[in-house]
Amino acid sequence: MRCPNCGDDRCIIVEESETNQKGYGLGKGCCGYLILGPIGWVCGLCGMGKSHTVRRTFWICQHCGRKFRT
Ligand SMILES: [Zn+2]
Numbered sequence: 611m612r613c614p615n616c617g618d619d620r621c622i623i624v625e626e627s628e629t630n631q632k633g634y635g636l637g638k639g640c641c642g643y644l645i646l647g648p649i650g651w652v653c654g655l656c657g658m659g660k661s662h663t664v665r666r667t668f669w670i671c672q673h674c675g676r677k678f679r680t
Pocket residue numbers: 613614615616617618671672673674675676
């Protein structure tokens with residue numbers, strides 16, 4: 611893989627995992643309550659605290675340190 615910044619081909623691939631906790635919780639619980647009543651509220655609460663991990667792979671140039679995606 612060639613670096614788009616300096617053109618060096620000594621790039622290494624790295625994997626990074628990131629935890630995403632956005633989009634869950636109270637808002638979802640309220641929507642559940644409006645649609646399904648108390649059961650929906652409980653379901654919404656169940657979604658709280660859950661998170662999913664996003665894995666990202668990208669390259670790092672050993673020459674200039676630039677990170678880039680393929
Ligand atoms: Zn570079």
